[in-house]
Amino acid sequence: MSAATPGILFVVSTPIGNLEDITLRAIHTLRSCDHVVAEDTRRTLALLRHLNISGKPLHSLHAHSPPTHIELIVQLLEKGGQIALVTDAGTPLVSDPGDALISATLNAGFRVVPIPGPSAILSALVGSGLGGGRFRFFGFLPREGKNRCNTLLHIGNTSESIILFEAPTRIAKTLHDLSALTPNRLACIAREITKIHEEFLRGSLAELASLPREEWRGEITLVLGPHDLPYTMTSPCTSLDESKLQETIERALAEGETTKNVVNHLMAKSGGKSKRDLYAQVLQVKNRQK
Incomplete structure (x- = not known):
């Protein structure tokens, strides 16, 4: 390391699972x-x-590092x-804390050199x-609150992948929320991805939301296909009151929807009911309609 040699920040992509995916340049x-x-x-x-x-x-x-860490690297x-x-895993700056360092490096007048490689986004x-065609990347969704609702609506109103x-x-919650917006997408x-237990599960959002899995494991990337607009939709975070919920169940069953589809479509709007309780309510309505 010499002050006579200009400093350079290399942004190096690393494997997302299979170590054999690292490039010779990396x-x-x-x-x-x-x-x-x-x-x-430790992982590095x-x-x-x-x-x-x-x-x-x-x-x-990392995400909780103080600004002094970046200052040290610039020095x-x-x-x-x-x-x-x-x-x-993967490429720095994509849903990770590297963006602040890259900005500081560029602001200080130093080169940033990307070393491309594995990407969970493109692999998925x-x-x-x-x-x-075109696609949009949303990173991790907000966990709760208004920001989550607005992001879900934004996704529902986006025609690209x-x-x-x-x-x-x-x-599981994300699948239920998204299927409440566009169940057939x-x-x-x-x-x-790239690991021993790599798995691609395909279907409509309603079908994926109804998968009988008690527990999901591993790194997950979710891809939604393109769909046609416009859609008339309300926020998936808005709960129906009990009378509206009952009315919606009756109408859906009368239109020929299956019990499973009705439950999956209404999970996000059931006011916090468990899937078991909602399933029992739908069955009760279905039995009355016979």
Whole structure:
């Protein structure tokens, strides 16, 4: 590292599951750089060991890192440091904290060099069979509140393919909320991409929301196919009162909807009822209509 050599920040894509997916250029960059900035230094250290790279100074940079961490890295660039920025998996800056460092690097007048490689976004899109045109990436959805409702409505009113990340503990709720908006929209759950248990589950949002899974596991990317607009829809976070809920159930069953579809469509609007209770209510209405 020499001040006579301009500092450079290399943004290095790393495998999203299968370590064999790392590129030759990424390996060369990690071997030749002076420092590595990582979201989780433990995971990055495991990758470096796999590549037989040792003695490389590691610096932590995650969502809760103080601004002083970025200032330290910029100081290393000022001394001519060749620095590699990596994330836990995939490409830095995509749903990770690397954007602040890249902005600071550019503002300080240093080069940012992308080292492309694996991407869960494109891998999911290709495997889903729902691409072929424009798409929008939403990252992780807000967990709750008005921001979540507005984002869900935005997705429902977007005609292009949609790609988003979701945690296994929240994917069931997200599927129910999205199916309440556009139940027939085609979608694909891409799970554990490039790993041993890689799985692509395809179907309508209503069908995916009704999958009999008690617990989801692994890294999940959700792809929604394109659909035609306009759609008339209300917020999936707006609950129906009991009389409206009963009326909606009766009308849906009278129109020939199955019990399962009615339950899945109304889960997000049932005022917090459990799926079991809503299922019992739908069956009760169905039995009265016989």
